[in-house]
Amino acid sequence: MYINFWYPVCLSEELKEEPLKVTILGLDFVAFRDSNGEAHCLSDICVHRGGSLSGGLCHTEDNTIACPYHGWRFDKTGKCIRIPSLGLKGKIPPRAKVDSYPVTEKYDIIFAFLGDLPEEERSPLYEIEEYGKDGWRANKTVTLDLNYNYERSIENALDPAHNEFIHPTHGFEGSKNDYQVNPSKITETAWGANFEQLFDAPPLDQEIYGETAREESGELTVYGGYHGPNVVITQIHTKKEINWFHQYFFEQPINQFQTKVFFVNMRNWIMEEKWDEMVMERNLIIAGEDITVMTDLRPQITPDTMTKEVLVPADLIMGQYRKTMKSWESKGYKIDSETLDKNKHKMAFSIPCPARKQEKNWVLDSIPLINGK
Amino acid sequence: MYINFWYVADESKNITDQPLKKKMLGQNFVLFRDSKGKVKCLSDVCIHRGGSLAGGKVVGDCIQCPYHGWHFDGEGSCKRIPSIGKEAKIPKRAKIDAYPTEEKYGLVFCFLGDIPKKERCPILEIKEFEMEGWTITNQKLAFDIDYKRSIENGIDGAHNEFVHPTHGFSGEDDDYKSPPIDMKSTKWGTGFTNKMYAPPLKEKSMRDAAGENQNTFVEAGTGHHGISMLWTYIHPTPAVHIHQYMFETPIDETHTNLYLITARNFLTDEKNDATVIDRNQVVAFQDRDVLMGLHPIITPDETKNEFFVTMDKPIKRYRELLDKWEKKGWRINSELVNRNTLSHAYAIPSPERRKNKGWVIDSIPLI
Numbered sequence: 045m046y047i048n049f050w051y052p053v054c055l056s057e058e059l060k061e062e063p064l065k066v067t068i069l070g071l072d073f074v075a076f077r078d079s080n081g082e083a084h085c086l087s088d089i090c091v092h093r094g095g096s097l098s099g100g101l102c103h104t105e106d107n108t109i110a111c112p113y114h115g116w117r118f119d120k121t122g123k124c125i126r127i128p129s130l131g132l133k134g135k136i137p138p139r140a141k142v143d144s145y146p147v148t149e150k151y152d153i154i155f156a157f158l159g160d161l162p163e164e165e166r167s168p169l170y171e172i173e174e175y176g177k178d179g180w181r182a183n184k185t186v187t188l189d190l191n192y193n194y195e196r197s198i199e200n201a202l203d204p205a206h207n208e209f210i211h212p213t214h215g216f217e218g219s220k221n222d223y224q225v226n227p228s229k230i231t232e233t234a235w236g237a238n239f240e241q242l243f244d245a246p247p248l249d250q251e252i253y254g255e256t257a258r259e260e261s262g263e264l265t266v267y268g269g270y271h272g273p274n275v276v277i278t279q280i281h282t283k284k285e286i287n288w289f290h291q292y293f294f295e296q297p298i299n300q301f302q303t304k305v306f307f308v309n310m311r312n313w314i315m316e317e318k319w320d321e322m323v324m325e326r327n328l329i330i331a332g333e334d335i336t337v338m339t340d341l342r343p344q345i346t347p348d349t350m351t352k353e354v355l356v357p358a359d360l361i362m363g364q365y366r367k368t369m370k371s372w373e374s375k376g377y378k379i380d381s382e383t384l385d386k387n388k389h390k391m392a393f394s395i396p397c398p399a400r401k402q403e404k405n406w407v408l409d410s411i412p413l414i415n416g417k
Numbered sequence: 418m419y420i421n422f423w424y425v426a427d428e429s430k431n432i433t434d435q436p437l438k439k440k441m442l443g444q445n446f447v448l449f450r451d452s453k454g455k456v457k458c459l460s461d462v463c464i465h466r467g468g469s470l471a472g473g474k475v476v477g478d479c480i481q482c483p484y485h486g487w488h489f490d491g492e493g494s495c496k497r498i499p500s501i502g503k504e505a506k507i508p509k510r511a512k513i514d515a516y517p518t519e520e521k522y523g524l525v526f527c528f529l530g531d532i533p534k535k536e537r538c539p540i541l542e543i544k545e546f547e548m549e550g551w552t553i554t555n556q557k558l559a560f561d562i563d564y565k566r567s568i569e570n571g572i573d574g575a576h577n578e579f580v581h582p583t584h585g586f587s588g589e590d591d592d593y594k595s596p597p598i599d600m601k602s603t604k605w606g607t608g609f610t611n612k613m614y615a616p617p618l619k620e621k622s623m624r625d626a627a628g629e630n631q632n633t634f635v636e637a638g639t640g641h642h643g644i645s646m647l648w649t650y651i652h653p654t655p656a657v658h659i660h661q662y663m664f665e666t667p668i669d670e671t672h673t674n675l676y677l678i679t680a681r682n683f684l685t686d687e688k689n690d691a692t693v694i695d696r697n698q699v700v701a702f703q704d705r706d707v708l709m710g711l712h713p714i715i716t717p718d719e720t721k722n723e724f725f726v727t728m729d730k731p732i733k734r735y736r737e738l739l740d741k742w743e744k745k746g747w748r749i750n751s752e753l754v755n756r757n758t759l760s761h762a763y764a765i766p767s768p769e770r771r772k773n774k775g776w777v778i779d780s781i782p783l784i
Contacts, residue, residue, distance in 0.1 A: 199466075205500035209486040218486040224502030300759060337483045340469030342445065342462045343762040352762070354464045354511045354777055358485075358500035362466075 045069045045194075045297050046369070046377040047395050047411065048159030049272040050169045052294045052306040055185060056152045059083055063109055065098030069158060069379060070299040071395060071411065073145075074098040078107040084120040085156040087143040087394040091124075091407035092116050094392060097142070118142055122397070139405045143397035151175060151308050152185040153294060159377070160396040167235045170271045172292055174310055180290075183309040183324050188331055190305060192338050194274060194297040195346050195369075197305065200338055201276040201293060202268060202365060204228060204241045205358035210333050215244065225358040237364045238269035238277075248282060252314070252322075256287055270365055273372065288312045291327075300381055301344050373414060380412040418442045418667050419739075419747045420765050420783070421530030422644045423540050425664045425676045428557060429523050432456050436480055438471030442529060442749060443669040444765055444781065446516070447471040451478040457491035458527045460514040460764040464777040465498075467762060470513075489513050493769065510775045514767035522546055522678055523555050524664065530747070531766040538605045538643040543662050545680035552685040556677045556694050558701055562708045564645055564665045564673040565716040569735060570704055571647040571663060572639055574598055574611060575728040580703050583619040595728045601640070607734040608640015608648070618653060620692055626683045627653045641735055644742065658682045661697075670751055671714055677701070743784055750782040 051068050053075050058064065064075045065088060072088035074097040086109065088097050095113030102109055108117035108125060117126040122144030124136050146157040148169060155169055174180045190197055200206060205225045208215035216223065229240040245264040250257045267279040274295040281288050290310040295303055309327060346366070347353060355363065372378065384393065394408040426432075426439045426448055436449045438461055445461035447470040459480065461470050468484030475481070479488040479496055488497040495511035497503070517528040519540065526540055545551040560567070570576060575595045578585035586593065598609040615635045618624040636652040647663040664676040679693055716736075717723060725733060742748065754763060763781040770776060 203466075203485075205485045208499065209483060218499035221503065223499055224505070225500035337468060337472055340472055341467040341484075342469065343467065343758070343760050345760040347467075347762070348760065352777060352779070353466055354495075354508060356465070356498055356501055356508075359466070 045300065045379045045381065046273045046372050047379065047413070048157075048161050048372075048375075048377045049167055049274060050148075050155045050157050051274060052296045052304075053083075053085055053147075053154040053156050055187065055306070056149055056154060059154055061102050061104060063098040063100060063102060065096065067298050068156075068296055069395065069411075070297075070381070070384060071393060072096065072098070073156070074109060075147075075154060075156075076102050076109055078102075078120060079104040080107075082120075083147050083149055083154045085145045085147050085154075086118060086120075086122050087397075087408065089142070089392045089394065089408060090116060091140060091142055092127075116140070120144060122399070139407055141399075141406070143394045143406075143408075144399065145395075145397050151182075151292075151294075151306075153306050153308075155294075157398075158395045160398050160400050162398060162401065167272050170275045170277075170292065170294070172290075172308065172310070174290065174312075175308070180310050180312050181315045181320075183320055183327075186307050186324065188305040188307060188328075188335075190303040190335060190338070191301065192303065192341065193301055193345050194295045194303040195365075196338055196341055196344075197293075197295060197303055198270055198274065198276050199346065199362045199365060200334055201278060202239070202270060202361045203359070204239075204243070204266075204361070205356075206334075206337075207243070210337055211330055213246070214330075215246065220244070227357065228360055230361060230364055232364075233269065233271070235272050236270040236275075236368055237361070238267065239361050241266045241268065245282065248287075253287065256283060256313075268361075270368075273369060286313055289323075376413050376415065378414040380414045383412040418670065418749045418751065419644050419742050420749065420781070421528075421532050421742075421745075421747045422538055423519070423526045423528050424645065424666045425674070426458060426518075426525045426527045426666070428555070428676070429456075429520050429525055432525050434475050436471045436473060436475055438469065440668045441527070441666055442765060442781075443667075443751070443754060444763065445469065445471070446527070447480060448518075448525065448527075449475045449480055451475075451491050453478075455491070456518045456520060456525050458516045458518050458525075459489060459491075459493055460767075460778065462513075462762045462764065462778055463487060463489075464495075464511060464513055487511070491515060493767070510777055512769075512773075512776070514764045514776075514778075515769065516765075516767050522553075522662075524676055526664075528768075529765045531768050531770050533768065533771070541642040541646040541648060541662060541664070543660075543678060543680065545660055545682075546678075550685065551680045551682050552687065552690070554679045554681075554690045554693050554697075556679075556697060558675040558677065558698075558705075559668075560673050560675065560705045560708070561671060562673055562705065562711075563671055563715045564667040565739075566708050566711055566714075567665055567673060567675065567704070568641050568645060568647060569716065569732045570708060571649065572608065572641050572731040572735060573728070574609065574639070574731070575726075576704075576707075577613065580707050581700055583616065584700075585613065585615060598728070598730070600731060600734070602734060603642075605738075606640055606642040606646075607731050607738070608638060609731055610636065610638035610650075613637050615653075620696060622684060622689065622692060623696075627657045629654055640731070644739075656683075675701070746783050748784040750784050753782045 074088045090111040095111040100112040115128040122142045124140035226242045248258040278291040292308040294306040393411040396410040447461045463482040468482040473481045473483040486499040493513040493515035519526045578588045598611045600609045612634045638650040645665040649661040651659040660680040662678045666674045764778040766780040
């Protein structure tokens with residue numbers, strides 16, 4: 045798992061003027077809205093004696109969150125502005141602050157930047173160009189819970205060779221005599237890579253596709269890619285000009301073996317609302333097929349070296365993803381999960397927030413990271 | 418847990434032409450029957466990208482991975498990689514560990530290890546299985562215990578009086594003392610016989626068949642064979658014999674499957690099977706209830722952390738054999754496996770590993 049990327053926290057509709065506890069990258073955070081409706085995200089651990097802030101209260105009069113244990117109040121920047129036991133006039137020590145993270149709201153999702161990079165060095169939140177544009181319709185953003193590692197999930201979404209076998213309606217179950225995976229066209233981007241992949245595709249049925257239906261087998265093109273460690277894009281063009289499904293998965297690694305996926309689904313046809321349900325139902329069937337197989341993969345975490353698998357040309361995009369991840373590891377973004385697990389009962393850690401680069405005196409240790417090279 | 422022994426994967430009737438996932442020694446295996454009905458057992462982890470083969474299907478003599486459709490035959494060789502097309506050459510590394518299997522006594526045995534045939538501890542022989550005058554019953558139990566604790570319980574001559582009230586007098590007599598045991602050791606095991614002072618059999622039908630209605634001396638014998646097989650002879654009278662054979666399979670360090678075969682030379686009509694099975698079940702659960710309370714949960718590594726008395730001699734000998742097998746390098750380093758369980762897939766090395774190089778999945782760490 046990696047710091048210094050934007051991670052989905054919760055759906056917009058889930059966040060009120062009440063504290064919400066969310067576990068991301070194995071650590072706890074508290075999210076809440078202030079009286080102006082603005083969303084905030086802090087480390088959940090009170091620096092006093094370890095209370096869980098999300099068990100406390102949101103005070104709308106001073107826009108703070110109060111710890112349930114001794115009532116210490118923290119503002120949106122993470123600074124403590126009141127310590128009840130000292131009285132109203134008591135001086136607040138400068139060390140009384142918790143990490144606070146940059147937050148943005150988009151696609152009906154609250155995102156937090158979990159890391160300490162200054163704004164100009166951050167990877168941007170993935171931009172869905174067609175979101176809100178004419179000629180496109182978005183399903184209501186939904187979440188999916190996975191009991192497996194998020195990198196396994198990202199690799200699965202990038203994988204051009206699994207469809208034939210996991211999703212019976214997507215192909216021919218490898219039964220065609222001349223079946224093989226077409227070569228992928230891969231291009232690197234600033235924060236990941238894109239690919240273009242041609243598939244043989246089954247006929248398109250009359251009921252859904254209407255006049256664009258196709259009786260014979262044909263081709264479809266997928267434009268996909270990944271952005272950062274946790275965003276994967278799948279744009280399915282069942283025909284060249286029309287019948288496009290654009291899918292965007294923003295993944296939240298809860299920890300190393302649990303993942304919550306925030307799924308934005310766009311289409312440029314069957315635009316009426318009445319089709320929303322059918323489109324989502326279809327997507328959830330496909331997701332269920334993936335989940336059945338993915339839950340049983342071993343090891344649960346992608347192996348560290350490629351020698352522990354037999355990789356073939358269709359796995360090229362996964363190799364690219366792993367290469368990009370290595371580049372972030374060498375920058376020192378990778379969490380040292382082993383050290384974290386070893387110390388989890390006796391130490392509280394925090395993902396360093398941007399303010400740590402400007403101020404000293406933080407109470408909680410910054411999460412252990414694997415030394416970059 | 419130890420590699421290089423025969424372990425029972427399941428009852429024969431449960432292995433079909435549908436893949437079945439079984440966990441043994443903490444690792445997953447896939448079992449299926451090929452087109453000739455022969456049982457095949459492979460490591461369950463696909464060497465491509467970690468798919469669980471048991472989630473796939475059997476196609477002809479091959480198991481097909483559910484993830485990308487790779488085909489592996491019963492010997493573990495990859496026969497097809499769909500994404501590269503039918504004509505493409507299969508890389509040599511594309512192979513999975515496959516294990517020798519044998520069907521016997523209605524059970525499927527798998528040899529989980531890499532030593533050659535002549536060096537293997539043979540499967541415990543059940544002579545009565547083919548003999549006239551004997552009736553056989555099979556039963557299966559699954560307990561949340563360390564299998565070694567159960568084996569040691571099986572060769573423990575001093576627990577009956579206390580764990581099984583119908584087998585003795587709960588040690589209540591002033592002059593009670595465990596009867597002397599006559600120990601016998603073989604290359605692969607140890608056992609003993611003794612004469613136990615015992616009340617009449619519990620079941621009336623069995624009591625009548627034995628023709629013994631008073632307290633008497635029962636000839637008994639028990640022993641282990643290899644790491645996880647047990648035999649027990651109970652002779653309530655010189656003519657009435659109950660012979661039991663237990664095959665235990667560690668699912669992991671704290672979960673065990675037990676396959677019990679009972680041979681009897683009295684009440685041989687199969688209408689009495691239910692009584693025998695029922696009685697065995699009662700006794701097995703009496704053992705289980707005590708074994709589940711033992712601490713530590715796993716048999717200690719050193720006898721100095723326990724207090725052994727004369728009756729524990731067979732157990733001491735079992736521990737000596739465990740040490741011997743550990744020195745041969747057969748003991749799994751469970752601590753390391755557990756530590757790496759999320760990030761490493763392991764395979765129990767198969768005999769083929771001694772002949773060929775180029776294996777993708779690491780062999781399980783051994784002590």
